[in-house]
Amino acid sequence: xxxRRNFIKKTALAGAxxxxxxxxxxxxxxxxxxxxxxxxxxxxxxxGLGRRLGAFKDPIATKESNVKLLYLCDVMExxxxxxxxxxxxxxxxxxxxxxxxxxxxxxxxxxxxxxxTPDHWHTPGSIxxxxxxxxxxxxxxxxxxxxxxxxxxxxxKAYSKVVQMGNQQRSSGHTIEIIxxxxxxxxxxxxxxxxxxxxxxxxxxxxxxxPIPAGLDWDxxxxxxxxxxxxSETWNYNWHWYGWDYxxxxxxxxxxxxxxxxxxxLQVNYPKQVYVEAEKRQFLNDGWEMYDxxxxxxxxxxNKVIKWNxxxxxxxxxxxxxxxxxxYGSEGSVFVDRGKYILYDRNGKLIRDSKTTSNESGTxxxxxxxxxxxxxxxxxxxxxxxxxxTAPIDDASKSMAMVHYANIAFRINSGFDVDDxxxxxxxxxxxxLWSRTYEPGWEI
Numbered sequence: 001x002x003x004r005r006n007f008i009k010k011t012a013l014a015g016a017x018x019x020x021x022x023x024x025x026x027x028x029x030x031x032x033x034x035x036x037x038x039x040x041x042x043x044x045x046x047x048g049l050g051r052r053l054g055a056f057k058d059p060i061a062t063k064e065s066n067v068k069l070l071y072l073c074d075v076m077e078x079x080x081x082x083x084x085x086x087x088x089x090x091x092x093x094x095x096x097x098x099x100x101x102x103x104x105x106x107x108x109x110x111x112x113x114x115x116x117t118p119d120h121w122h123t124p125g126s127i128x129x130x131x132x133x134x135x136x137x138x139x140x141x142x143x144x145x146x147x148x149x150x151x152x153x154x155x156x157k158a159y160s161k162v163v164q165m166g167n168q169q170r171s172s173g174h175t176i177e178i179i180x181x182x183x184x185x186x187x188x189x190x191x192x193x194x195x196x197x198x199x200x201x202x203x204x205x206x207x208x209x210x211p212i213p214a215g216l217d218w219d220x221x222x223x224x225x226x227x228x229x230x231x232s233e234t235w236n237y238n239w240h241w242y243g244w245d246y247x248x249x250x251x252x253x254x255x256x257x258x259x260x261x262x263x264x265x266l267q268v269n270y271p272k273q274v275y276v277e278a279e280k281r282q283f284l285n286d287g288w289e290m291y292d293x294x295x296x297x298x299x300x301x302x303n304k305v306i307k308w309n310x311x312x313x314x315x316x317x318x319x320x321x322x323x324x325x326x327x328y329g330s331e332g333s334v335f336v337d338r339g340k341y342i343l344y345d346r347n348g349k350l351i352r353d354s355k356t357t358s359n360e361s362g363t364x365x366x367x368x369x370x371x372x373x374x375x376x377x378x379x380x381x382x383x384x385x386x387x388x389x390t391a392p393i394d395d396a397s398k399s400m401a402m403v404h405y406a407n408i409a410f411r412i413n414s415g416f417d418v419d420d421x422x423x424x425x426x427x428x429x430x431x432x433l434w435s436r437t438y439e440p441g442w443e444i
Contacts, residue, residue, distance in 0.1 A: 187329030
């Protein structure tokens with residue numbers, strides 16, 4: 001990396017006094033930009049061009065980011081073509097289109113991988129990237145299971161790479177403001193946080209044997225997961241609900257965000273105890289194989305508690321919003337979501353309303369917004385040594401652990417105790433789900 005940048009700097013700027021000064025007016029804007037600031041430019045690849053793609057357009061296209069998109073990678077041809085069409089509205093060049101993430105990672109010119117693949121690819125793809133010398137922005141959930149959680153953190157240290165998880169509210173200005181105030185005592189001693197999410201998802205089609213869709217590399221889509229024949233509706237989003245080979249249910253799909261804010265506010269790490277009540281309660285005969293309603297309780301040291309209330313298919317806004325976190329303290333409370341925070345005193349009197357300060361998307365599929373842009377740019381700036389990560393993987397993985405604990409408790413139908421220093425579960429049945437079965441040759 002250093003050698004390449006030094007080479008660019010020395011060769012391009014050694015003659016800059018002549019080349020740039022005398023020829024800049026004759027050069028195209030594209031050529032000129034390839035010289036100015038090139039020693040600081042980061043070359044980026046995106047793997048996974050689904051619903052989160054919109055979150056990466058602004059941080060890549062914005063001039064201040066000083067990055068170049070080298071690859072758009074997806075195992076579905078239509079996704080690659082769609083991604084190119086969308087990005088061409090924001091950039092004035094054509095990135096390479098690639099089916100196989102391994103070929104992308106083989107390119108030594110790639111500095112950063114944005115890993116927006118399905119859940120079961122997040123840790124394997126990110127570790128492959130680090131081994132290949134890339135820094136990583138990995139979408140939530142950063143891991144599919146607790147074993148991957150551990151290995152991802154170990155890899156970031158072993159390969160000395162910057163790894164940011166896509167829990168973008170860590171880069172939200174109003175959230176940073178109120179969390180800092182909570183830590184400074186604005187509501188006294190914080191003792192409990194309720195993280196919540198509600199959505200009105202509909203029926204999931206029953207899986208049926210079907211031909212592999214045209215343009216889909218089904219084998220590569222499965223990647224580290226055990227091989228099986230293709231079933232309809234699997235590759236395009238509904239993999240979230242079709243068993244545990246691919247997804248992490250709603251706790252991993254959305255709970256990661258709010259649980260992270262709750263843990264951040266309470267300044268806790270691993271819990272000591274986990275209890276879950278969860279079940280599938282809507283559309284009982286459809287193809288959905290996970291719970292669609294969950295209440296989880298995490299007990300921490302110093303009598304601190306985090307509760308998760310996730311409703312996938314009942315859109316009643318229990319707490320007055322579709323998603324968010326409520327933090328209770330000895331002298332007041334705070335409501336915070338992606339758009340604002342509201343501060344109350346102990347008697348419930350409104351003290352301060354930050355109003356809407358962000359356009360970050362809420363419960364809608366896909367999305368993005370100003371917070372996502374800041375979060376990706378924070379990664380870029382950290383790689384350059386100009387910032388500190390807002391969601392470093394060694395901390396983000398602890399929020400991710402809460403998701404895995406909740407899912408494991410549901411799957412074994414039992415709560416359990418946890419070593420709050422190491423995160424290890426004191427339950428033999430639960431520890432059987434610490435890892436997963438990998439396709440031979442794809443083990444981490």
